[in-house]
Amino acid sequence: MLDQTRLPGEVVHVTLPGWPDVVDAIRTMVVRGAPAIGVAGAMGVALAARNAAATSATRQAFDAEMGRAIAELRDARPTAVNLAWAVDRLAGIVADHEGTPAEIADELDASARAIHSDEVDRCMAIGRHSLPLFSRGARILTHCNAGALATGGYGTALGVVRAAYAADPGVSVIVDETRPLLQGSRLTAWELEQEGIPYTLITDNMAAMLMSEGRVTHVVVGADRIAANGDVVNKIGTYGVAVLAREHGIPVIVAAPTSTLDLSMPSAAEIPVEERDPDEVRDLALFGRAASPAGAPVANPAFDRTPARLVAAIVTEQGVHRAPYERSLRQAWDAAAHDPPG
Ligand code: MRU
Numbered sequence: 001m002l003d004q005t006r007l008p009g010e011v012v013h014v015t016l017p018g019w020p021d022v023v024d025a026i027r028t029m030v031v032r033g034a035p036a037i038g039v040a041g042a043m044g045v046a047l048a049a050r051n052a053a054a055t056s057a058t059r060q061a062f063d064a065e066m067g068r069a070i071a072e073l074r075d076a077r078p079t080a081v082n083l084a085w086a087v088d089r090l091a092g093i094v095a096d097h098e099g100t101p102a103e104i105a106d107e108l109d110a111s112a113r114a115i116h117s118d119e120v121d122r123c124m125a126i127g128r129h130s131l132p133l134f135s136r137g138a139r140i141l142t143h144c145n146a147g148a149l150a151t152g153g154y155g156t157a158l159g160v161v162r163a164a165y166a167a168d169p170g171v172s173v174i175v176d177e178t179r180p181l182l183q184g185s186r187l188t189a190w191e192l193e194q195e196g197i198p199y200t201l202i203t204d205n206m207a208a209m210l211m212s213e214g215r216v217t218h219v220v221v222g223a224d225r226i227a228a229n230g231d232v233v234n235k236i237g238t239y240g241v242a243v244l245a246r247e248h249g250i251p252v253i254v255a256a257p258t259s260t261l262d263l264s265m266p267s268a269a270e271i272p273v274e275e276r277d278p279d280e281v282r283d284l285a286l287f288g289r290a291a292s293p294a295g296a297p298v299a300n301p302a303f304d305r306t307p308a309r310l311v312a313a314i315v316t317e318q319g320v321h322r323a324p325y326e327r328s329l330r331q332a333w334d335a336a337a338h339d340p341p342g
Contacts, residue, residue, distance in 0.1 A: 001040065003030045004149055008190040019048035019069040026076035026083070029181070033150020034224045034260055035119045038082030042112035044073045045090040049108045053101035062101040066094050078272045079233060079303050080224040081262040086115050120153035122257035125317035127154070127163030130220075133253055133313060133320065137170040139217045141207060144178045144235035145187035146222025146255065156222040156255040158191060160315065165197045173199040174216055176207060178235060180280045180300065204237055211248040219245045223256040223314075230308030230325025231268030236301055242310040251312035258316050258336035261329055268305035276300045 003012045005028065014030060016022050022044030025031050031040045048069035049062075056062035074087040090108050097104045134140075140161055144150075147158030155162065165171040173192055178184035185201055192199045202210065210216050219241055225233045232238070232254050242252045265271050278298035284291040292298075314321045314328075318335045321328035 001025065001031050002149070004032055004187060005030055007149075008186055008193075016044075016047070018051055019044045019073060022047065023072050023076045026073075032183070033145060033147075034080035034082040034222065035123075035151040035156070035257060036149065037077060037080055038086035038259060039112070039116045039119055039152040041073045041076070041083045042086040042090055042115045045070060045087055045094075046105070046108040046112040048073075049094070049101065049105035053105040056101055059101065062104075063094070066091075070094070077274060079274045080260070082224075082257075082259045085259050089115065116152050119151055119257060119259065122259070122317035123151050123154040123156055123159040126156055126255050126257065126315050127159040129317075129319050130160040130253065130255060130315045131163055131167055133251075133315075134164045134168070134171070134218065136168055137217075138164060138168070139172050139174060139215060140164065141174040141176065141210070141216045141219045141241065141250075142188060143176040143184065143204075143219075143221050143238050143241050145183040145191070147188055147191040149187050149191060150222065155191070156257065157220045158188065160220050160253070160255045161192075161197065162195065165195075171197070173197060174207075174210060175199050175201045176237065176241065177201060177203050178237060179204055180284070183235065204240075207241055208244050211244055211250060216245075216248070216250055219250055219252045221252070221254055223254050223260050224303055225262050225265070225268075225271050226254070226256060226260055226314065226329065227265040227267050227271060227308075228263040228326055228329060229267050230311060230314060230321075230323060230329060231271075232306045232308070232311060232314075233268050233271045233273065233303050234306065236304050239304040239306045239310075242306045246310050252306075252310055254311055254314045256314065256316060258318060258332055261316070261333055263330065263333055268307070271305070273304070274302040276302045 052065040070091045147155035175188045176184045223232045223234045281298045282292045316332045318332040
């Protein structure tokens with residue numbers, strides 16, 4: 001896979017020979033973004049099966065190894081529900097299959113590839129559905145990276161941007177740099193460069209100023225998990241952007257496939273937020289000097305919770321959903337179960 005920690009400076013692909021390497025790649029954010037870690041998790045389960053089929057003398061030994069792989073892949077990161085969603089789908093195949101380990105490995109391989117191509121199809125549908133939400137010459141602020149890198153292809157929030165730009169070359173993007181790991185400046189700006197879509201990069205604390213000057217017409221973000229009531233958990237800083245957008249009368253549009261819905265969560269309050277290494281906050285080098293005292297006490301929640309009341313629309317591959325979200329998201333979920341992409 002493409003190592004996202006080295007972008008934009010270097011485009012390096014890494015080879016992951018076993019499932020523990022996939023766990024490590026997800027934890028260290030070689031691969032990141034909710035749908036992309038779901039795809040990676042599924043690929044990790046398929047890889048575990050391929051390796052275990054070659055080394056296990058019995059079905060019992062194969063199942064034991066698969067149990068370890070599935071548990072660790074599922075727990076590699078806690079917030080984006082796509083990871084558990086994808087791993088659980090493949091775990092169900094292992095549990096129900098009565099064939100040989102080699103047959104199971106073949107089926108998991110096909111299922112992991114299908115999850116990947118389905119996610120790309122979902123993103124493209126999200127882009128199509130969102131088109132009526134934009135006026136001509138829209139200036140879209142986005143936070144974090146919800147592009148091809150984060151989804152295995154095309155993108156959710158950036159898929160919306162891509163579709164809007166294809167329909168109207170007057171569309172432009174304002175990219176929040178997204179502290180502390182700079183997914184906006186490192187990854188979103190890089191993707192927009194590849195696509196030739198005009199953008200302006202800002203630090204996170206500049207969004208209010210640009211909004212107050214009328215330089216932002218829409219906010220479009222992805223999501224890591226969406227609760228039954230429409231509360232959205234996404235990259236840290238999204239909540240602040242949504243509060244600012246409300247103050248300035250700017251609509252916040254959340255773009256996410258139904259694999260990001262978690263209707264078992266009544267609200268975002270129940271969704272776990274990953275706390276990451278304090279050094280991610282401390283160690284920004286400034287002109288060769290430390291950015292903070294060594295060992296400075298740090299809070300580093302990787303995500304925040306945006307209440308549904310601040311969200312103007314949620315776009316899934318099933319369409320544009322409006323409040324009350326309990327009903328519209330349930331309909332989207334049920335429709336997705338009956339109408340899987342591909
Ligand atoms: O910590 P990350 O980089 O994995 O967080 C990613 C985000 O928060 C994205 O906005 C979200 O996963 C949507 S990606 C389509």
